[in-house]
Amino acid sequence: MRAYRHIETFKPGTNMKAWLMTILRRTNIDLHRRDQRRIDAGSLDAYGAEVAALSPTQDEQWSNPSELLDRFEDEAIESALRSLAEPMRWTLLLVDVEQMSVPEAAAVLDTAEGTIKSRASRARAQLREALWPEAVRRGWTKEVGGKP
Amino acid sequence: MNPHSEQHEHLDSATSQRLAKLGQQPIDTSALEKRLDAAMSESPAEPVTLHLRRWLSPVAGVAASLLIVVGLYLAISSGGGQAQAAIVELSQLHHDIVAGRIPLTPAETVEQANTWIAEQADSAPQLPADLGQVRVQSCCLADVQGDLVAVAVLQVDKELITLVVAEAPKFAHEMGTVIEIDGRRYFGHELNGVNMMMANLGDRWLCVMGDLGDERLAEIAAEVRF
Numbered sequence: 086m087r088a089y090r091h092i093e094t095f096k097p098g099t100n101m102k103a104w105l106m107t108i109l110r111r112t113n114i115d116l117h118r119r120d121q122r123r124i125d126a127g128s129l130d131a132y133g134a135e136v137a138a139l140s141p142t143q144d145e146q147w148s149n150p151s152e153l154l155d156r157f158e159d160e161a162i163e164s165a166l167r168s169l170a171e172p173m174r175w176t177l178l179l180v181d182v183e184q185m186s187v188p189e190a191a192a193v194l195d196t197a198e199g200t201i202k203s204r205a206s207r208a209r210a211q212l213r214e215a216l217w218p219e220a221v222r223r224g225w226t227k228e229v230g231g232k233p
Numbered sequence: 234m235n236p237h238s239e240q241h242e243h244l245d246s247a248t249s250q251r252l253a254k255l256g257q258q259p260i261d262t263s264a265l266e267k268r269l270d271a272a273m274s275e276s277p278a279e280p281v282t283l284h285l286r287r288w289l290s291p292v293a294g295v296a297a298s299l300l301i302v303v304g305l306y307l308a309i310s311s312g313g314g315q316a317q318a319a320i321v322e323l324s325q326l327h328h329d330i331v332a333g334r335i336p337l338t339p340a341e342t343v344e345q346a347n348t349w350i351a352e353q354a355d356s357a358p359q360l361p362a363d364l365g366q367v368r369v370q371s372c373c374l375a376d377v378q379g380d381l382v383a384v385a386v387l388q389v390d391k392e393l394i395t396l397v398v399a400e401a402p403k404f405a406h407e408m409g410t411v412i413e414i415d416g417r418r419y420f421g422h423e424l425n426g427v428n429m430m431m432a433n434l435g436d437r438w439l440c441v442m443g444d445l446g447d448e449r450l451a452e453i454a455a456e457v458r459f
Binding site for chain 1: 241243244245247249251253
């Protein structure tokens, strides 16, 4: 485990979970491009803004979101998460799944707290957008206006 | 607050709560904790071990719980960590070739390389019959995650490029930057300082890697014909 190799970097008294998640995230970051030719967080945020701009219309179709979302099995939720771009996925994993605070997630992802907040909101909107066709397909809700 | 914002916050909250349930699945981590504990006990320097163990025990608990997240993340990110592990090995393979740690067989043509590969192992995948304008320099076979892969070393733009042909589905890793050429999609990664472009060619997986940029690597891969 990479955490063992970097164990000397942990400072007792500091946030152990954030420390481990930072190592995990840095390990994972090796798997992805960091130069400008690759998809970067900026472009993803721009894409997310477009999604967010669409969301009020989409939102009206989620009349009972908790009940609807609970009908999806975990695998379906994970599959929808998988469809999100990397920074979006990481944000939801840390903030919602792992229940990290915004400052902790910001530290792990090395980004501003405001970015985490806005990205989380946009990522959730994208997640719902990914789930919507499946909800329609399963007959749990009716498609309105041809597109969620 | 306008009704749209209210509805959006309501939706956000519901989505967040549903996601939180993913992290609340009861998972037996006792075996994992034992393994972590055993791994920690393997430290050769006893004083250091004793010193670390004062606080490594709670670390083990947290690490075990976080490994659930790691596992979940790997499942979410790629459909399994196997593909990522294979890619890590591929990137190391390129490093080993460039560093001269792997014996290579000189080959002036792909035919020569494929003949040598077939002589070594019938089950080994064959290199592409046509590499376009690129000439093969040498070849070898490698074991990556238990599967034989065929390797050709090319010299392109004064850089050593490693071309790998694999047949196992574990190499399928349709993530990363996507470059599309002639309707075929190439998936780019940077790992361990190596640029990698991969493509699914029917039942084969092609990986072209080296120090060249994504676009150039994709161009090289696009010229490949089996």
